[in-house]
Amino acid sequence: MRYSIMLQLVTTISVIFVAGAALFAWIQNRQIEPIQEMGINHEFDRNLLIY
Amino acid sequence: MRNLLMQNPIAIATAWIGVYLLIILSPLLILLLYPASPGRGFWLEFSVALGFIGLAMMVLQFALTARIRTIEAAYGIDIILQFHRYTSIVAFLLILVHPVILFVNDPETLQLLNFFEAPWRARAAVVATLALTLLIVTAIWREKLHIPYEPWRIWHGIFAVTAVGLGLVHAFGVGNYLSLFWKSVLWALFGLVALWLLVFVRLVKPWQMTQHPYLVEEVVPERGNVWTLVLRPRGHEGLTFQSGQFAWLTLRISPFRMREHPFSIASSTEKLDCLEFGIKSVGDFTSRIKDVEPGTVAYLDGPYGVFTIDRYWDSAGFVMIAGGIGITPIMSMVRTAADRKDDRPFLLIYASRSWEDITYREDLEVLKDKLDLTIVHVLRKAPDDWQGETGYVDQDLLERYIPIHRGSRHYFICAVPKMMDQVERALHDLNVPVDHVHMEHYNLV
Ligand SMILES: Cc1cc2nc3c(=O)[nH]c(=O)nc-3n(C[C@H](O)[C@H](O)[C@H](O)COP(=O)(O)OP(=O)(O)OC[C@H]3O[C@@H](n4cnc5c(N)ncnc54)[C@H](O)[C@@H]3O)c2cc1C
Numbered sequence: 001m002r003y004s005i006m007l008q009l010v011t012t013i014s015v016i017f018v019a020g021a022a023l024f025a026w027i028q029n030r031q032i033e034p035i036q037e038m039g040i041n042h043e044f045d046r047n048l049l050i051y
Numbered sequence: 052m053r054n055l056l057m058q059n060p061i062a063i064a065t066a067w068i069g070v071y072l073l074i075i076l077s078p079l080l081i082l083l084l085y086p087a088s089p090g091r092g093f094w095l096e097f098s099v100a101l102g103f104i105g106l107a108m109m110v111l112q113f114a115l116t117a118r119i120r121t122i123e124a125a126y127g128i129d130i131i132l133q134f135h136r137y138t139s140i141v142a143f144l145l146i147l148v149h150p151v152i153l154f155v156n157d158p159e160t161l162q163l164l165n166f167f168e169a170p171w172r173a174r175a176a177v178v179a180t181l182a183l184t185l186l187i188v189t190a191i192w193r194e195k196l197h198i199p200y201e202p203w204r205i206w207h208g209i210f211a212v213t214a215v216g217l218g219l220v221h222a223f224g225v226g227n228y229l230s231l232f233w234k235s236v237l238w239a240l241f242g243l244v245a246l247w248l249l250v251f252v253r254l255v256k257p258w259q260m261t262q263h264p265y266l267v268e269e270v271v272p273e274r275g276n277v278w279t280l281v282l283r284p285r286g287h288e289g290l291t292f293q294s295g296q297f298a299w300l301t302l303r304i305s306p307f308r309m310r311e312h313p314f315s316i317a318s319s320t321e322k323l324d325c326l327e328f329g330i331k332s333v334g335d336f337t338s339r340i341k342d343v344e345p346g347t348v349a350y351l352d353g354p355y356g357v358f359t360i361d362r363y364w365d366s367a368g369f370v371m372i373a374g375g376i377g378i379t380p381i382m383s384m385v386r387t388a389a390d391r392k393d394d395r396p397f398l399l400i401y402a403s404r405s406w407e408d409i410t411y412r413e414d415l416e417v418l419k420d421k422l423d424l425t426i427v428h429v430l431r432k433a434p435d436d437w438q439g440e441t442g443y444v445d446q447d448l449l450e451r452y453i454p455i456h457r458g459s460r461h462y463f464i465c466a467v468p469k470m471m472d473q474v475e476r477a478l479h480d481l482n483v484p485v486d487h488v489h490m491e492h493y494n495l496v
Contacts, residue, residue, distance in 0.1 A: 003133055006130070006133050006134060006137060007137065009068070010134065010137040010138055010141060013068070013071070013072065013138070013141075014141045016072060017075065017076075017101075017104045017108075017141075017145065018101070018145075020076050020079060020100070020104070021079070021097055021100035021101050021104055022097055022100075024079045024082070024083070024096065024097075024100045025093045025094070025095075025096035025097035025100055026093065027083065028082070028091070028096045029091070029092065029093045029096055
């Protein structure tokens with residue numbers, strides 16, 4: 001039973017992490033909208049360079 | 052307030068979880084201090100964030116498993132290892148989703164999987180992910196894959212170091228966000244902490260153990276295929292422990308080889324000149340205990356564990372439920388209580404295979420004279436003239452013996468996993484408060 005409490009806890013923590021990541025992505029993206037005028041190909045190249 | 056934080060298990064848990072969340076989310080929080088980088092899109096940022104969270108979770112696994120006493124003392128090693136297992140799976144999933152989002156969002160990035168042509172930072176990520184996959188598979192299915200514990204433990208360490216080391220190399224290599232000063236400071240700190248924990252576990256701790264050797268005093272046969280191993284500290288005071296705690300035992304070999312086994316201390320806390328362990332022969336290591344010669348060198352890492360009556364000074368009494376070798380920590384508790392002239396009632400429900408197999412049967416009888424101790428033996432194979440309990444420790448049996456005022460006692464269960472689960476559920480159904488039930492799991496892995 002203690003393990004099922006733990007499972008619920010870890011599920012909650014995971015949801016917080018995923019929500020946190022989504023919030024982070026949204027905040028990062030929202031601020032840059034006004035200057036987001038890049039061409040798609042350009043962006044692809046840049047991502048490839050980054051990774 | 053301080054008292055609440057120190058003693059209330061829910062407050063302690065909340066505080067620890069808060070710290071955990073904060074540490075893991077700190078790489079993202081720090082980034083919010085900087086102006087956002089332009090035009091990367093939601094999915095790319097989301098993927099990077101998941102990668103950072105997964106990596107931070109993996110780094111923290113080193114802290115969870117380093118047997119740090121302050122962490123361990125809050126909940127006990129079994130609960131922490133269970134948390135370690137669950138969160139490792141979550142971290143693994145986040146780390147897997149991280150590139151998948153990239154590939155879906157931008158299929159050209161699939162080229163990064165071409166190991167021979169990809170930049171080294173991408174190769175590091177591929178190898179780290181492979182190591183992590185092997186780590187997870189071998190941990191979940193160790194028994195099904197018939198991997199013995201000791202080689203598994205060595206490989207578990209190698210996979211973990213590879214996954215986290217190369218994960219950090221990947222993060223620094225990509226360098227996109229890590230070129231930001233505070234961000235790189237934070238990740239460097241994460242890396243250094245992981246490295247320190249590794250050095251601490253592999254070198255510092257074993258070295259400390261070599262400074263506190265023990266000698267085997269004697270090995271005494273007990274009922275039920277169990278041997279009592281008596282250790283005497285050599286050139287030091289020995290360890291002080293709370294009754295019911297356990298220690299990791301290294302026998303004959305150097306502690307640097309990291310081949311240690313956990314055993315509950317079975318002797319009284321009041322008798323520090325010698326420590327006793329009751330060891331049941333079940334496998335490689337334990338079946339050789341009977342042949343250990345007096346004078347053999349031993350090392351201990353401990354004490355650990357929260358399975359102890361010493362934390363419940365105010366309890367009106369105790370209910371102990373043992374199955375087989377699960378009697379050892381309980382033996383320490385009742386022996387200690389007898390030595391301390393504890394006048395509270397102790398009820399011991401003790402399941403064994405047969406009358407002949409009851410480990411410490413005679414010792415327990417002697418303790419009845421020194422302590423308010425009631426013993427209910429439950430036998431699976433009872434002799435024909437047996438008047439006592441037989442079968443399994445189930446709800447009906449428990450209901451017959453435990454006090455009506457359930458919350459007036461603390462309950463300690465140590466047995467094989469199946470029995471522990473059954474007893475825990477039965478106690479719950481009998482309205483025993485959840486925070487009054489304490490368990491020691493012998494199957495950590
Ligand atoms: C907190 C705790 C207290 C324990 N107290 C006692 C006790 O008082 N008396 C007693 O007889 N047993 C005790 N055990 C169990 C004991 O540690 C194992 O039975 C022993 O390590 C088995 O080793 P083996 O090589 O003989 O058997 P194996 O056949 O190699 O192992 C049997 C199983 O024991 C576990 N195990 C093996 N080696 C280790 C290890 N190095 N570390 C952790 N787990 C391992 C694994 O799950 C393995 O599958 C305790 C376990 C824990 C976790």
